Amino acid sequence: MKDDVCISRTNRQGSYQKDKKKILDGLRRIDGQVRGIERMVEEERYCVDVLDQISAVRMALARLALIVLEDHTRGCVTRAVRENGDGEETIRELVEVFRKLVR
Amino acid sequence: MKDDVCISRTNRQGSYQKDKKKILDGLRRIDGQVRGIERMVEEERYCVDVLDQISAVRMALARLALIVLEDHTRGCVTRAVRENGDGEETIRELVEVFRKLVR
Amino acid sequence: MKDDVCISRTNRQGSYQKDKKKILDGLRRIDGQVRGIERMVEEERYCVDVLDQISAVRMALARLALIVLEDHTRGCVTRAVRENGDGEETIRELVEVFRKLVR
Amino acid sequence: MKDDVCISRTNRQGSYQKDKKKILDGLRRIDGQVRGIERMVEEERYCVDVLDQISAVRMALARLALIVLEDHTRGCVTRAVRENGDGEETIRELVEVFRKLVR
Numbered sequence: 001m002k003d004d005v006c007i008s009r010t011n012r013q014g015s016y017q018k019d020k021k022k023i024l025d026g027l028r029r030i031d032g033q034v035r036g037i038e039r040m041v042e043e044e045r046y047c048v049d050v051l052d053q054i055s056a057v058r059m060a061l062a063r064l065a066l067i068v069l070e071d072h073t074r075g076c077v078t079r080a081v082r083e084n085g086d087g088e089e090t091i092r093e094l095v096e097v098f099r100k101l102v103r
Numbered sequence: 104m105k106d107d108v109c110i111s112r113t114n115r116q117g118s119y120q121k122d123k124k125k126i127l128d129g130l131r132r133i134d135g136q137v138r139g140i141e142r143m144v145e146e147e148r149y150c151v152d153v154l155d156q157i158s159a160v161r162m163a164l165a166r167l168a169l170i171v172l173e174d175h176t177r178g179c180v181t182r183a184v185r186e187n188g189d190g191e192e193t194i195r196e197l198v199e200v201f202r203k204l205v206r
Numbered sequence: 207m208k209d210d211v212c213i214s215r216t217n218r219q220g221s222y223q224k225d226k227k228k229i230l231d232g233l234r235r236i237d238g239q240v241r242g243i244e245r246m247v248e249e250e251r252y253c254v255d256v257l258d259q260i261s262a263v264r265m266a267l268a269r270l271a272l273i274v275l276e277d278h279t280r281g282c283v284t285r286a287v288r289e290n291g292d293g294e295e296t297i298r299e300l301v302e303v304f305r306k307l308v309r
Numbered sequence: 310m311k312d313d314v315c316i317s318r319t320n321r322q323g324s325y326q327k328d329k330k331k332i333l334d335g336l337r338r339i340d341g342q343v344r345g346i347e348r349m350v351e352e353e354r355y356c357v358d359v360l361d362q363i364s365a366v367r368m369a370l371a372r373l374a375l376i377v378l379e380d381h382t383r384g385c386v387t388r389a390v391r392e393n394g395d396g397e398e399t400i401r402e403l404v405e406v407f408r409k410l411v412r
Contacts, residue, residue, distance in 0.1 A: 027140055035134060046117055047118055101407075102411060198275060237343045237344060244333060244337065
């Protein structure tokens, strides 16, 4: 299970190892998009084109968040529930994550 | 009105000149945040910390979008309405921008 | 233009007359959906089914908002710009509406 | 654990019993707000006031969704993980719920 480890108070590690490459590729693409928007703004490109790009980046980030969230639930949350009986703290944390993403 | 020019079918320019520096600073900060998330993922940092950062970037992008949107409405939309009588195409475009941001 | 009147400081009226029936039908459908969710909760139906219904209502409300927003921009905003030269107050109001819907 | 039961393929029940009253009260308030918006539209009230009310209802629904989501995670998801070892199906379902709420 070493490839799917995760949370403990002292050693909180990500559960997204198997998707790490996909997430990093996604982040690099987003990074490129953000720098593309910077160039557009420098060149004073049309507002609507800038806004469309901002929306596209927001969507791409939401998609990445869903991957991390799925891995987290499958890894960290599942592990916390199995090990602690209920994983109360992990669940509260998860709901807080939801709140930030939904708002 | 040269500093607040904008849309025409042939020459569609941004209406955000006065906020250009603020928008570029915001985009650079977002760029830095995205690269920060890349490093977190490379180090396999805890999922929740990654998700919190993703939410923060999404919020920052929404705030930038609102600045561009405000400048666009005040500049391009106002101009289109004044010049064309109704600015129908610009309005349809604005609603489309909005649809993408809300979803 | 009587059917498309709207804003004035003393007499602020909606610009959505032509879509009034469509908006009211949408609201009644949403009203029915909300009462459907109440029944689901009373019967302690499965959380995921309740959540799916809540998402559906949120989507339906966003769609209605876009109709009202489009009519508002085409009616009130256009009129304010034409009559006041810039319609500054109306634009500020519109941006505030955006902010509330995007968040 | 009778008051916190939930999912099984044959008998999928909600995990929100302890918040049932709060959720129902919230839904009734939302129901009242939706009917309030219907009256506003019938009276052709100002677009911005209608849009503000729609935003308020969307926010109220998001808050209710977070309550149900928290109870679901604490109840159904926890139970599925404990009983099935991983609760794979429940986790996939949760991510799907989430996708619908974020979009």
